[in-house]
Each structure stands twice: as C-alpha cells, then as structure tokens.
Amino acid sequence: MSDFTKKTIAKKSEDIAAWYNDIVLRAELADYSAVKGSMIIRPYGYAIWEYTQKTLDPWFKEDGVENAYFPLLIPYELIEKEKEHLEGFSPELAVVTHAGGKKLTSNYVVRPTSETIMYRTFAEWIHSYRDLPMKINQWCNVVRWEKRTYPFLRTSEFLWQEGHTVHTTELEAIGMALKALEWYKRFYEEYFAISVYAGIKSKRETFAGAKTTYAIEMVIPDGKALQAATSHNLSDNFANVFDISFLDEQGKKQHPFQTSWGLSTRSIGGLVLVHGDDNGLVMPPKVAPVQAVIVVIGAKEEAAQTKLQTYAMEIHKQLIAHGIRTKIDTDFSHSLGYRINEWEMRGVPVRIEIGSKEIDKDSITCVRRDNFEKSQTSSETISEHVSEILTTMQADLLTKSEKNKRELTVEATSYDEFKKIMNSKRSFIRVPWCENAVCEEKVKKETKATSRVLELDRIKKTESTTCVFCGKKASRKWLFAQAY
C-alpha cells in the first residue's frame, strides 16, 4: 500500500493532468514500468477491465460473434499490403528483427491492430455466401509506439478487444458497425455512467484503410475530448487487397464487405477523468471492484473489540449474501482519518462506519462517495439500504455526466467566437463546417481543436449555411474539440 500521508495530491480543478497522474498511481490503478511508455495495470485497475470484458463479451456472443486468437507478430509484407493502412501505422510500429539467436531474413511487426494478419486467413476460410456473416473477436494486447504517453489514455502497449466481421453486402456491414457503436455507447452509459457522443469521423480522422469510421467521444471535464471506441465500415477495401471472395447464391464470385471495431483499456482513463474528484477516484457502482467497505472503528477494550468485529463480520456476511462486493477494513495500525482517505482515494461507492456507538444504537452510518451524503440504517435493513444507495449513485453519476456534457457543448457562429472559446473555457463546439480537410488542418494549428464527430442524428444534410472557418457552403454541424 502506498503511504497516502506522504504527499498531498494535486487538485482536479487546478491541474487535471497532475491530478490524473497522482490518482492513477496512488489509487493503485496502474504503475510505471521499465518499458518506455508502457504501464503496469495493477489489480485494482485490471478488475475494471475484467468487468468490461464480462459485460461486453456476452453481448458479442449473443450476436454470434466468436472469440479467437491470431498471432501477435505480423510479417512486414502483410502489413505493407494495404497502403493507407501501412502509412497510418508505420510511425508507430515496433519491429522484431532478431529471433532464436539469429537475424531474421524478413522482419515482423508487433501487431498495432490485426486487420492484415486476420484477413489473409479470412480469404482461406471464406468460400460461399453460406460462410457469411463471419464474426470474430479477440481480446488481446497491441503495441503502438507513441511519443508522448499517459497511463491508460495513451500507452505504447494497451489491451483491447478487436471485432472483425465479414458480410455479403455493404448495408449489412454498416449495420454491424453501428451495432458495435451502440454496444459501446450502452456500455459507457449503463456501466461507466458516462454520457457520450456517437457519430461519424471526418475523412482526416478515419481509420487507415476504412471507408467510414464511427466513434464514441467522451467529454472530459476540462472540455477536451477522449475518443473512447471506434467502429469501422471497411467496405471492400481489405477484401480487394487480400482477395477475400465468396460465391453468391447464383454462383457468382463476389468480394465481401467488412467491419472492425474496438474498445481498449483507454476507457479506464476516461472513467477516472470524468468521475474523479479532489479526494480521488469515484467508481460507478456497477464496475466498482469494491462496492462497499466496512470501516471498523477500533475499541480500546478487548471485549468491546470482539463485539465490534463480530458485528462487522455479520454485516459483511449479509452484504456479500446480497451480492454486494464488500470489503472489511480492520487495519487498526493506521488512524481512522488515514483509512477513510484511503477508501475515498479508491472511490469505493459506499463507506460503512461501525464503532461501539453504532452497535449500541444499532444505527449504522453509510457515506456515499460521490456527494459525501451520510445516511443511517439498522443492521436489519443494511443490505437493502446499501443496494439502494448503489442504484441511486449509479443513476446520479450518469445524470451528472449528462449535465457536464451538455454544459461543455456550445455552438459557435463565427471562427472568432470559436477561437475565443478555445482560448478561455475549452469545450466541444458544434459548428457548420464545409467538411474540407484544409479547414481542419488550419483550425488544429490555430486552436488545437479537431473535428470529433458528426453526431448520428445530424448526418442528413439539412442546413444550408456557411462554414465558420472558410465561409464556403456547409450543410451539417460537426462537433470540434481538442483531443486527448
């Protein structure tokens, strides 16, 4: 355990970047490693990833997606095959040049994503329309050599799932890409209690090799955007390059249409940034590794102490039986204040304090992590009471996140106004844009903002207005923000 008394942590409101690093390390979500830009995911952080897997995996499987595992190392010739794809990933590749004590005659790259290694094989597996749709997913690690790294948010190695599907028609592929996007949105809202934007990426922000990229964007309290998941309509680009084909019902050879979609451990960084406060993490109950902690307040006499711990263990048993992930803290070697700080740092949703006073009155104090609200209950009603707090807190966190998203999304009618916003209180800014990459480049250079998404309900070209950046014709409003 870290010694939290050693150093005060930065304040979120004052320096969110410093605060973020402090929290991630001191709540023991992650640690730095001996590998440049790679982190260690510690058990408390990894548990959140396990909940993510346990939630998403059954959704995938219900839809007929099957898990598989493809090699980590990709022959260089394979990743070269799709030109745009190679160009997109080339600066970030880690290359294996020696193995088994010898210099290799041809190099391997450590997978930055698995399209190329998978699709070479898909070409061998797919023959007939009867083989389609084919839906494969893998939970794995990928490596992208990043220059500047932050724990979870951008690391040289990260964990993710990558879904890859093959369909007879492009319409079906688009449907699949949107379904994956919907899974991600639902996951963030229902489990992480984070309201997000879902939409289409601009050409400039599209995945290397895709026709269309759909994305989930998270609104961080500092007004910046975190791309939190992507889903791609690959059209028949890779199918052409890797010669994937099938015989249709009429016996005619056709190229199929593909999708790929992924969500990574980056999500955990978003969780920290959105919900945390100056006291540390705030864990949404549904994904909290520990949902309730019973802090036993020490008694001086042995008899009283025995009574206390027996009582606490009884409460613990009740909560566990009720399906609430509960820990009991009897660490009397530290002060009560220290112990409370510790559990707040870790963002445990409900803290239950039990001392001799509580037993005498059979009145137990519960403290809710997000708003520090105190409530009293008896040993008989403790399970229902804690359950209720967990449910309410989960809902309240989402409501708060929705409010935050709403407040941090503004509209601008001129580029001057846009720049003023980016220079003061950064936000998501919704503006009419001509959709030309030239504007995007200029805006990025001058304000650090880039187009994030065109929201799904704004795809239809309805407006007839002018681009706030160049004055040319614009028919849709896009969301811009500075990206993490």
Place this chain on the structure above:
Amino acid sequence: MSDFTKKTIAKKSEDIAAWYNDIVLRAELADYSAVKGSMIIRPYGYAIWEYTQKTLDPWFKEDGVENAYFPLLIPYELIEKEKEHLEGFSPELAVVTHAGGKKLTSNYVVRPTSETIMYRTFAEWIHSYRDLPMKINQWCNVVRWEKRTYPFLRTSEFLWQEGHTVHTTELEAIGMALKALEWYKRFYEEYFAISVYAGIKSKRETFAGAKTTYAIEMVIPDGKALQAATSHNLSDNFANVFDISFLDEQGKKQHPFQTSWGLSTRSIGGLVLVHGDDNGLVMPPKVAPVQAVIVVIGAKEEAAQTKLQTYAMEIHKQLIAHGIRTKIDTDFSHSLGYRINEWEMRGVPVRIEIGSKEIDKDSITCVRRDNFEKSQTSSETISEHVSEILTTMQADLLTKSEKNKRELTVEATSYDEFKKIMNSKRSFIRVPWCENAVCEEKVKKETKATSRVLELDRIKKTESTTCVFCGKKASRKWLFAQAY
C-alpha cells in the same frame, strides 16, 4: 467449413503425428498462420481455452490471487539480470530492435515469461511483512522462438496464465507451489478427464532460475510424455537479484521467497492426443464447446419437414433450458453421413438423431461419441437422459485415461530392459536413478527418454538400490519417458 469428404484423415493407431495435425486443422481447433511457428486459435479451439480460464480463474481468486497485466516487452538489461534465467531463455528470444521509426538505443525482448519484468516492480511494491503474501496472476501471450513446432504442443507464441507469488518464508512458498500443482492436477482430472502424474523435476529439467520445479506430466497414448503445467519454488534467487526485501515483524530486513506457476494452451494439444480417435476429437463433456447436437434428418414433404423441425426445436429448447450446450443441425445441403462425420470429427459428446420415424414413435436416438453407444429416450425424458450420458461419459473418459496411464507405466530393473522398452512400445518407465545429470544426458542420447518427474509420494528416500543406468547408489525411483 472444411470439406471433410476431400481427404481421409490419418489413423491415430498408425501415425499419431499425422493424425494429430489432421484433426487439429479439420476439427477447426487451429490453423496455420503466416508467422513461422505461430498458429491461429480458431473459435472451436479458443472456446476450450475460455472454459479453462473460467474454471481456473475463480480457484485462483478464492485463494487471494489477483489478476494484473505487465508489459509485453522486457528491456534486455532486465532479462540479463538473473544469469541462469537468461541462459535458459536466450536461444528462444524474439528481439525488438526498432520502434517508432528509429533504431532503439537498447533492445527489448518479447516476454518468454514475466519473472524479470514483474520482480523489478515487486521490489517497489513490497516494504513490510504486512504486504505479504502477494499473489499476482496474468492471462497473456508469450513468445518462445522454437525450431520445431506443432499446433498447441509447441508454438512460437502461446497463451497461458502465469501466477507469481511472494512469501515471508520458503515453507509458505513451497506450500503455494504445491497448491498450484494441485489446481492443475484437479483441473486435468475433473475437467479434461485426464489422469496425470504430479511430481518434482530433476535438476536438469528445472526452470531456469528456480530452486525446485514441480510439474504435471500427461501420458500420451503413444507412450510419450507431455509436460502439461509447471510450478516453481524460486526460493530467494530472484529476490536477491532484484533486491526484493521486506521488514519483518521485528523490523529486520529480509528477502522474501517466491513462486511462479503456469498452464498454457498446450493443454488443448494434450486433450486432443489423449481422447481423440480415428473419427476425430472426443471432447470431455465439461469442456465441450457443444455438448449435444441435434441432427435433423430431412423429410421429403413440406408438412413432414415442418413437423420435424418444430419437434427438433422443442427438444433444443428443453436441452438449453437444462443448461446443456446444444446445437441444432438442419444443413440439408449435405448428406446425413457427411453431417454425422462432421460432428464426430468435432467430438461432440452426444449426437441426437431426429427423423419422422423418431417422432411417430416418440423415441429419440442418442449416440455417445466416445464408444458410439446408442440409446433411446422420449421427448419427455430427453434432458435428464442427455445429462446422464454427459456425466457418465465424463467419468468413463477419466477411467479410460487412468487405465491408459497405468498400462503405459512400467518398471525396469536394468538399462537393457529400459532400452528394449523404448525401442518397442514406448512407455513411462519407473526406475531407480542416482539423480546425476550425466546419466540423464547419456540416456537421452541413447534412448530419447529423459527424466519426467519424481512422483510426489516417492520423494522420501526409502529405497537402497542401484541406479539402472550407472550402477551407483540410488534411493528413489523416477519416471522416465520421451517428451513431446
């Protein structure tokens, strides 16, 4: 789907190696990849790995083991630190020399195992006896560049779990190493229905850097041995090298004692080899991705066909409701014989055949995969009947495996006899051995056999006899066999 009519598969009894490769590919457990020595684990094979994870992971967690994730890439300087460890793995390392478009100033190896990258960090995490025991596990991929590879059994990349624990005393560490060994033994027996040997490895076969290696050895029907899991007492070797220390209760600085233990996707290869037959895989019911398949026999008239499929779907619903993983096969584009071959190839424990005749008499035929035993039941009793078959078959497979192990384990009283056995019907051979590596080297060269384990119940030095290889004093009998 592969076309099973294209090529007949090799016979297990005639050429087990060719048979193994045929089965693995054609039952779609795995496929070859574009990466030398690496395979693709296909959904049907990966599902077995998922059952392995779902079984072992809760056992680990109940014991206080926590999952985490450490970096894939290990700085070369770190792996160099423990000399024996480096020497053990050096010939098999894959090395990253370039990343982010540049030649690296110092290289990384792709983890062959994670002792070195983890223990550097353990030194930072551990301060006091209160931090111990510390128990960390990770499910991940590792790379060992092998010269000769076989799907699952020996591949350049494989999936595994690696548990790493730290203890205040060596006794506790030994207890932990043995507990892990017991988990593996139980898993193989209860889930894979494979009777195994558990014991201690000779010095020559000990893990690079360990004091003692415990192992699970599987007896393959060809008389060869498959090392199916290992568990190491690392003593304080790594703790000394990586300077891991803790203050004991008296405030004195001490080095802790460590263990590591792992089970990999190699286990799936063992499953295939032990239970499969000339018709394909035989899946033990507990880990079978599909436990029962309903093969609907086509009818010529639409009315009869409708009746058939309605009836089949009703049976399907019942079995699913009963918790039996069931598929329904209505692929009328292939012959019944082809379909039966297909499900036999995949080793599905129970095949249920439903045709018009069956409906008329309400008498359903069930065929057990391992012994092709047929039985009849009615639609009312189908779930109980199939459950019973699954339970019986699981038990029978273990009994058969026990018998196979017993029959393929012999004793030899002279080296001549030993050689005769290895030259005819290969077996596990239990012999008194002086425990000197010189004998082991000689025996390996002359017979291909190596010492596999000293069984746990034979550790005590009780016998006073002579080594069958050199005639010197020997006090314990070891198991020798040719390893996979």
